[in-house]
Amino acid sequence: MLDRGRLTSYGILIMLCRYFHRHIGKPLHMKAIILSAGQGSRLLPLTEKKPKCLLPIGGKTLLEWQIDHLVQAGVKNFVIVVGFFAEEVEAQLKKIQYPGVQIRTLFNPFYKVADNLGSCWLARSEMTEDFMIVNGDTLFEIEVARRLLNNPKSDITVTVDTKDSYDADDMKVKRQGSRLLEIGKTLPLDQVNAESIGMLLFRGQGGVDFSSQVDQSMRSQEGLKWWYLRIIGLIAQRKTVETCLIHGLQWGEVDFPADLTKAEILVKNWGRKK
Secondary structure, eight states, X not given: OXXXXXXXXXXXXXXXXXXXXXXXSOOTTOEXXXXXXXXXXXXXXXXXXXXXXXXXXXXXXXXXXXXXXXHHHTOOEEEEEEOTTHHHHHXXXXXXXXXXXXXXXXXXXXXXXXXXXXXXXXXXXXXSSSEEEEEXXXXXXXXXXXXXXXXXXXXXXXXXXXXXXXXXTSOEXXXXXXXXXXXXXTSOGGGOOEEEEEEEEEOTHHHHXXXXXXXXXXXXXXXXXXXXXXHHHHHHTTSOOEEEEOTTXXXXXXXXXXXXXXXXXXXXXXXXXX
16 A cells, blocks of 8 residues: 555656656657648649659659658647548558558548648548648658657747748748748748748647638638648748757758659668668
8 A cells, every 4th residue: 555655756757758758758648740632733744643642653643652750750649631533542541551550531621622631620520639731742850850849839830941042833931030921932031041841740739729720711712722831921920930950961952853753762771771
């Protein structure tokens, strides 16, 4: 039988473990929402009857690379937003098995008429605890996800990289120190000092703020054509949004046929590391 003093010590130990787990260690039940509803029309004819997320890269699909690296980074819960050829994506996901890992899908029937803000709107019920949002076309090495998950605690954190120059298709970021000030593809180049890679982390109030702003924006006529990162820009006007710099780590977007060649080189390197 434990005495009161030992019980008190035990209770303090449990509280300390929970504190370090939440604020320092990797979340055991972190959820990743992967936005994979689109077709990827800029990759036609490769995506004529196959969604971008199922394109083969180095022996695995783009989606498999994402899930595998997120699992190795500590993510245990996945929600894949599907749309174009959803049945094929769901069939592929059934083949992916990791101990203790849950993978579910959420069908977006509006993928043809709405941009990825629509997928976020449909996934609002999944934004109840800490979660990540990952673009369905972003490839990344494991350390990218690890660095984001271990980044100092902030309500909203946007993963960014830096380079010498930025082009029209980059999701450009203006930041001051680590704080995000503005984000968008049309930012003046003389103000841009980073780009978003399409991976975000929401903790606590950050998820509430994001979900609420998504719902409000989707009620406007323009909402259907918005990228969800525009919501981040709106939030950054009134609250602190942090960035996680991953310069020097390997990642890439798959938007055009030439990107597939670059992606093959990336994953070949990752295969050697294993």
